Amino acid sequence: MDLTLPQSFLDSPRWWRGGGEWLAELPGLVRAQCERWRVTVDGDPAHGSNALVVPVRRDGEELVLRLAPPGPEVAEQAGALRFWDGRGTVRLVDADPDAGVMLLERLSATSLCDVPVDVAMRVLGTMMRRLAVPAPDHVLSTADAGIDRAHGGDWVVFRAVDYWLWGQGAGLTEDPRRCARLVSAFTDGPFQE
Incomplete structure (x- = not known):
């Protein structure tokens, strides 16, 4: 199996300040995880800003490997996905946080970028309701973690604009109004056509 990492992933600003060793080891890591979980690569990899996603298949089941630099965030994400168990999130099949x-x-x-905004918002609303369940006792609330609504709103705005700018550069975002609508939905601000 030859895995070619997307050049756009390798050129991402995320790697400008480190991560070269991890990137160089990714093809070997994919091979090792495929052997461990008895999966075979089933398509070209995709990526976001911090993780590579490789389509794989096992006994006819379509899955993906999500590979990110090791750290506590991976264990936290796996724990959250295990808790939600596919209710409003992707279903976690297995994890190797280390x-x-x-x-x-x-x-x-x-x-959801490819559907009308009213459809996307209904889907997002349904997903949010499925996620809004009491957290396990060991998980801090956002208030206990020091995250207030204003900070959360700032984060959403930052990520939405960051995604839109990245999408523009990658040729993925065709309608900047979608980003504005998303931002206004989370900031209670008016959307200007």
Whole structure:
């Protein structure tokens, strides 16, 4: 199995200040995890700003390997996905947090960016309701973690704009109004056409 890492992933600003060793080891890590979980690569990898996603298959089941630099965030993400167990989130099949790898169900290739905003907002609302369940006792509340609504709103705005700018550069975002609508939905601000 030859895995070619997308050049856009390698060129991401995320790696400008480190991570070269991890990137160089990714093909070997994919091979090792494929052997461990008895999966085979089933397509070209995709990526976000911090993780590589490799489509895989096991006994006809479509899955993905999600590979990110190892760290406590991977264990926290795996724990959250294990807790929600596919209710409003992707289903976690297995995880190796020490290696930074999760085996996840493969989701539809349809993006909410490709549907009308009113449809996307209904989907997001349904998902939010499914996620809004009492947390396990060991998990800090956002208030206990020092995250207030204003800080959360700032984070959402930052990520939405960051994604839009990245998408513009990658040729993925065709309608900047979608970003504005998303931001206004979370900031209670008016959306200007």
